[in-house]
Amino acid sequence: MLAPVESSRLPLAAAPKQLLLVSGMVVAIGLVTGLAWWDAAREADATLTDLGAEQAALASSMAVGLRAYLNGGERDPSRLADALLKGGPRIEHRGELRLLLAPPFETALRASDGRELSSPRLRDALDQGLPSIRLTRSEAAECGLVARTAMAGLAHLDAPFGRWGIVAVATAARERDREIRARWRLVLGVLVASGLVLGFGGIALRNQRKELQLERELVVAEVQRERDQKLLQAQRVATMGTFAMGIVHEVATPLGVIVGRAEQLLGKLKGDERLARSAEIIVEQVDLIQNTVRRFLDLARGGPPSFDRVDPADVVRSAATSVEHRFAKAHIALRADVPAHMPPVQGDRALLEHAIVNLLLNACEACSAGGHVEVLAREDAERVAFVVTDDGAGISPEDASQATEPFFTTKPAGSGTGLGLAIASEIAKAHRGELAIASNAPRGTRACIEIPSVS
16 A cells, blocks of 8 residues: 655645646636637638628529520610619618629619619729628618628629629628627626636635545545546547447448349349339439438538529429329329429529428328328419428418428427428528418418529
């Protein structure tokens, strides 16, 4: 057994340790505060960058509209500007979002209300071909927005008689307000954490003085116990990491097996067209799952969807085909109604199809055997609507108002996650549209996704 530590030497041994502990607490608090503040500033800059990218996308979509007018034969700059900006009030939000047009050979920018604005910075940015710039409070006020930091998205269109510029300016007031509130929360959190650290540090210091009175063998035993505990924690962390990697692997592996078996069946079913087509559908659906997962991961990281020209009728028919076996199994009639010719939409086909599939599956689960579900696509002058109706139990106004909130569900426990409609809503928003849920009188539910069409 080790000899006890002499009590006369304890104060001298405790002083450096106490000083080291206090210094470590101060350094830790400073590092945590600095890192948290840096992360908050970085997130704020990223939010402004995303806002600028959104406005650049809006400006690009306006450029598409301008090109349509040019292709229509219109050549007068004034009439082109008026024709393009007449849709501005429907897009603009007073004090929050403003659309501006820069006709060729003109220094001033035109607004949808007829005003002409002089902004050398915006003109220079258009001339330099920048996708977006950050505006000061005074520059935002000159554009008709609230006097707060703003982001301007820029787009260009080269025409035979000059280069047009389109500017979408949005205030970052909400983002900046959220940033200020987040920093106050950060300060409060740091103060609370500092108080806890100092409080527990004081307790630790008192305990340390007491522990230093114990025999050296007890100190060694305590150190050994702490090491064992840290080792146990490290083993748990490693186990959880391995478990998480295993889940990812196990999800990918069955998909690979499904594709492999389906491809094997394709080689053996060449004489049976119906079964061969079923195997092809299996391969197509696995590819769809993988593509959809990748697209959702891109959206979760803040990336925009991959927009292409998409035929709404093809989206509806493909979505209906994907779920027809579920409807047949539930003995529910599914009818798809789409016009022969519809204007295309600008969007991500896989995500749009996934959103409609979610609506169809919800409608199927809401109906009993013998029920009817209809999916249709309709158009008006500027928008395309995907509508799913059913004659099931229906939905109350209170539930309809919460239906697109994540994890909200009226299904029994274990029957749903409450994410289907939330995902469909986010997909609609990513396409500059919206999802509306309402009762379908006299019976059932009506779900409608509306997104802009391409003129």
